[in-house]
Amino acid sequence: MASMREPGPSLRGRGGRPALPRRTPAAPDRREQVRAAAVELFAAQGYRDTTVDQIGERVGIRGPSVYKHFRSKQELLADIVVGTADLLLGAQRAAVRSATDVREQLRRAVEAHVRVHAEHAREAFVGSREIGSLAEPHRSAVLRKRAEYDRRLRRVVETGVREGVFAVDSPRLAAYGILDMGAGVAGWFRPGGPVSQDELATFYAELALRMLGVRPARKR
Amino acid sequence: MASMREPGPSLRGRGGRPALPRRTPAAPDRREQVRAAAVELFAAQGYRDTTVDQIGERVGIRGPSVYKHFRSKQELLADIVVGTADLLLGAQRAAVRSATDVREQLRRAVEAHVRVHAEHAREAFVGSREIGSLAEPHRSAVLRKRAEYDRRLRRVVETGVREGVFAVDSPRLAAYGILDMGAGVAGWFRPGGPVSQDELATFYAELALRMLGVRPARKR
DNA sequence: CCTACCGATCGGTAGG
DNA sequence: CCTACCGATCGGTAGG
DSSP: OOOSOOOOOOOOOOOOOOOOOSSSSOOOTTHHHHHHHHHHHHOOOOTTTTTHHHHHHHHHSSGGGGTOOSOHHHHHHHHHHHHHHHHHHHHHHHHHHOSHHHHHHHHHHHHHHHHHHHHHHHHHHHHHSGGOOTTTTHHHHHHHHHHHHHHHHHHHHHHHTTTSOOSSHHHHHHHHHHHHHHHHHHOOTTSSSOOOOHHHHHHHHHHHHHHHHHOOOOOO | OOOOOOGGGGGGGOOOOOOOSSSOOOOHHHHHHHHHHHHHHHHHHHHHTTOOHHHHHHSOOOGGGGGGOOOOOHHHHHHHHHEEEEEEEHHHHHHTOOSSSSHHHHHHHHHHHHHHHHHHHHHHHHHHHHGGGTTTHHHHHHHHHHHHHHHHHHHHHHHHHHTTOOSSOOOOEEEEEEHHHHTTTHHHTTTSSSSSSSHHHHHHHHHHHHTTTTTOOOOO
């Protein structure tokens, strides 16, 4: 499924528009502003408790005008949740591909996992909490993506165990633990806080490797 | 705050009631049934998307009759969320008190954490996802309880580091990781599945100790 | 992008 | 514990 996050080039950069009188000039990336407002509100109040009027208010328009940018409140949610799932999947794929050593693959996959959950904390938060608010076929699509995401990390763990690099009794449970630990970041991480995204990613990857029985590299 | 989970002795065991005709005899623990139905529905559909009629339907009564057992839908939610917070706090307190060795305190606290999130998976799930749906003063009360819960585990970790039993760069982040890892269990654990609660609790406690730099006990 | 407005849903109450 | 019903909220549409 293609990412639903691109505003589309047709909405901007189209010079030569006649200077007709307009009460409120359309901001070129109004669609993106609406999406961002929805992310914040859905994260803070939940999808169901957020009204279209509130979303509009955040970007200085009326509720019904939101429908100029999204077909429905549902589509807005789907854009956010599906988008986040794709972001995670892409980051994970790139991470695993960037190394051949399982230990390094695991480390980078966890770092990517944590980084996305920190950098896109609110989106990721909405993406996991509001799956149930998604109508079909989006819900099933996202569940499939998440299952694939989990499976891929699990495979890295299993490969490491097979190669004798990792040592855990249950690769599956260990993978769940690692994933949930990282996903939890979306619930409390705030940019500008005491820890940076990178520090957090590095630290959590180290914790994950420890969970898998890998000795921490001796510090010099 | 006192637990809100007791049906109260006045609702049962009161013999000598005249055998008047009744269309639907009140089940002695109807209140508990209503609560259980609400837990399932809130977990599956979310608080906002669950109607009082649905809750009633699950126990064979009409929506308005739910108000014979709970003052409002809000009170039903508060009962669940506050109850779970108290359950966790109590289990953690008992766990930490049951040992003097930090390593053992940590192990038991994590086991308790995981066991509650497995045994009361749906309640714990609702308890963490629907905090935002809670009205004041319940919301603040629960947030305080959760903060205390987190702080207590963090203290065990910090004590272990101070004593040289644990070795982690950031006790705070490690504690978050451990807590989120265990809380995640509520999202996927199903009784009767491939792993038992005890196996899971034991395994996760072992993972937590590894995260803290404790060598796994050599298996004979 | 706006105002006016429709239709459906739903928590809660009245009064048995 | 039930039926009848009120009142408020809200997503979405009409028609500029």
